[in-house]
Amino acid sequence: MPAAITGRAMLTCLGDLESTFAALADGRTGVGPLRYGLPDKLNVLAGYHIGTSSAEGPAQATGWLTHCVSAALRDAGVDPGTSRVNVVVGTGLRELRTVEHGHLDGTQVTGNQLHFRRAVRAAVPGVREVHTLAGACAASGYALALAMDMLELGEADAVVAAGCDAMTESMLAIIGRVGERPADMVRPFDTARGGAQLGEGAVAVVLQAGATERAYGLVRGVGLTCDAKHETAPDQNGIVAAMRDAYARAGLGPERIDLVLAHGTGTALNDPTEAAALAEVFGADGPTVTGIKGAIGHTSGSAALMSTLVALETIREKAVPPVVGLRTPIEEARSLRLVHPERPVTQVTEVAQVNAFGFGGVNAVTIVQAPQRPGRGDG
Numbered sequence: 123m124p125a126a127i128t129g130r131a132m133l134t135c136l137g138d139l140e141s142t143f144a145a146l147a148d149g150r151t152g153v154g155p156l157r158y159g160l161p162d163k164l165n166v167l168a169g170y171h172i173g174t175s176s177a178e179g180p181a182q183a184t185g186w187l188t189h190c191v192s193a194a195l196r197d198a199g200v201d202p203g204t205s206r207v208n209v210v211v212g213t214g215l216r217e218l219r220t221v222e223h224g225h226l227d228g229t230q231v232t233g234n235q236l237h238f239r240r241a242v243r244a245a246v247p248g249v250r251e252v253h254t255l256a257g258a259c260a261a262s263g264y265a266l267a268l269a270m271d272m273l274e275l276g277e278a279d280a281v282v283a284a285g286c287d288a289m290t291e292s293m294l295a296i297i298g299r300v301g302e303r304p305a306d307m308v309r310p311f312d313t314a315r316g317g318a319q320l321g322e323g324a325v326a327v328v329l330q331a332g333a334t335e336r337a338y339g340l341v342r343g344v345g346l347t348c349d350a351k352h353e354t355a356p357d358q359n360g361i362v363a364a365m366r367d368a369y370a371r372a373g374l375g376p377e378r379i380d381l382v383l384a385h386g387t388g389t390a391l392n393d394p395t396e397a398a399a400l401a402e403v404f405g406a407d408g409p410t411v412t413g414i415k416g417a418i419g420h421t422s423g424s425a426a427l428m429s430t431l432v433a434l435e436t437i438r439e440k441a442v443p444p445v446v447g448l449r450t451p452i453e454e455a456r457s458l459r460l461v462h463p464e465r466p467v468t469q470v471t472e473v474a475q476v477n478a479f480g481f482g483g484v485n486a487v488t489i490v491q492a493p494q495r496p497g498r499g500d501g
Contacts, residue, residue, distance in 0.1 A: 123274050124491070126337035129198025129282075129328030131190040132431055134418045135170040135321055142418065143435045146443035149463045151417045153307040153319065159291040165298030168306055169289060170321035170419030180220035180229050186324035187211060187238060187286040188245035194282060195246060198328035202248030205279040209252045210268045211238050212261030212285045214422035214480070216254065219288045226291075250278065256423075259385075260478040261285060262325065263426030263486025267344035273331045285424035286324035293320065293422075300389070308415040309447035310386030311393045311455040318387045321419020325427040339434035342473070342489040343371030349483035355391045356479050361399040364485035368475070372489035379409045379489075380471040381436060383429040385479045386413030386445065387420055396477065397455040410469065412436075412461040416447030426478035426486050433474035437492045442467040 132139040135152030145152070155161070156169040157176045172186070191209060200207060217236045224231040234240050239252040257264040262285025269281035297318055298304065305316025329341065345368025349360030369375055385396055400408060414432055415421075421428055436442050444463040451460055461467045476488040 123331065124340045124342050125270050125273050125329040125331060126334045127327045127339050127341065127434065128330050128334060128337055129194040129200065130326070130338055130431055131193035131197065132325040132428060133172065133186050133190055134323040134421065134428065135172055136418060139431060143432060146414060146417050146432060147439070147441050149444050149446055151307060151446050153419065158289055159294060164291070164294045165304050166294045167304045168319050170319065172322045180223045180231065181217065181235060182219060183213070183217055183286045183288040183324070184238060184241045187284060188241050190324045190326035191242055191282050191284055192245050194326040194328050198280065200280045200328055202246055207249050207280050207282065208272055208278040209242050209249055209282040209284060210265040211252070211254045212257055212263070212265035212423045213254060214256070214258050214261055214287050215290055215293060216256065218292065219290045222291055257484050258480025258482060259420065259422050259425050260480040260484045260486040261423035263344060263478040263488055264346065266341065266427060266430070266488060267346055267486065269329050270341060270344060273329055281329045282326050283329060283427060284324065284326035285427045287422035287424055288322055289320045307447050308388040308419060310384065310388045310413040310416055310445050311397065311451050311460060312388065312448050313450045313452050315388040315393065317389050318420040321421040323418070323421050323424050323428070325424050325431060327427060327431065337493040339437065339493055340491045342374065342491050343368050345371055345487040347483065347485045351483045354481050356395045357483055358395050358399045358402070360483045361396065361479060361485055362402055364487045365399065365403050368487040368489050374473065374489070376403050378473050379475045381409055381433065381442065381474040382411045383433045383474060383476045384411050384413040385477040386415050388415060388447065392479065393452060394454040397452070397458055401457055406457060408459060410442055410461060410467055411458045412442055413445050414443065416445060426476060426488065429476045429478065430488055430490055433476055433490050437471045437474060440468055440470060442469060
């Protein structure tokens with residue numbers, strides 16, 4: 123059953139949703155010098171930070187999350203005091219950065235500070251259930267899928283699906299050991315890609331059953347797999363299975379997809395595998411493909427929902443953001459219709475696919491569609 127997105131909010135290194143999409147459409151990036159830890163020892167020199175201050179402290183992820191959940195509910199005009207509202211949060215690392223502060227600078231941390239439930243309920247009184255899903259870099263796609271199920275089962279009048287993550291020094295240390303030299307930015311599907319660079323932020327959408335006049339778009343379906351093929355390497359079969367699950371749930375075939383928001387991490391293993399999976403599903407004449415991590419970094423648990431909102435903005439604005447950082451596509455991606463920064467694409471897009479893949483083979487593929495208006499068929 124499709125669900126309508128009636129409220130939304132996003133916060134990235136490029137600002138709110140409106141500012142972020144404007145920058146994406148212009149091909150701008152928010153990458154800058156890394157402000158955390160000791161860049162030379164981490165072997166990571168760049169990051170996609172929110173704001174301009176070098177000061178950062180505990181509970182940042184919680185703050186960004188509660189800001190977006192509150193703003194999305196206001197945007198939807200949904201009052202948790204009079205409607206049954208649940209919240210599902212997808213995250214990769216939750217408040218690990220707060221734990222790091224406790225170790226690094228002696229910041230006092232209590233257990234309650236590490237849970238989103240208390241903070242969300244304090245920011246939005248009246249919210250019923252608050253669930254947190256740890257699904258690596260597909261986490262907010264999993265949150266969206268669970269939100270869809272809650273609506274279909276009649277467990278809530280509205281469900282907020284959200285995602286958030288802050289950078290952590292421990293994750294930066296892992297990234298810094300993947301490549302010999304630190305990458306300057308994320309370069310999805312590029313021959314000179316140097317690996318992932320982390321981005322900060324949060325995102326939230328309000329889902330309500332059925333199409334409504336004020337919907338920003340429809341979620342047709344979310345396909346999930348957890349193939350557990352490898353700890354870190356994505357598996358083509360698992361990715362393709364998630365795509366086909368999404369088509370089945372959406373009630374449409376791959377020929378209906380006009381645009382793909384790729385996962386596109388700029389890593390050695392993701393990009394060739396994702397390109398091969400797209401070629402397997404779509405064949406030689408596939409849809410337009412773009413990705414946003416060159417502009418806002420890899421936002422981990424937020425990534426799936428951020429791409430979902432960008433897909434809906436692309437449909438509304440009829441302007442496809444380019445793959446920032448792409449110069450020369452890798453061999454495996456040369457059959458894809460990638461949007462090059464120097465060749466803008468303007469097209470009428472009705473249906474978009476959003477890919478998100480996480481460690482351990484946790485995959486989420488979302489199908490979204492332009493809002494349905496009275497007198498307009500579903501096709």
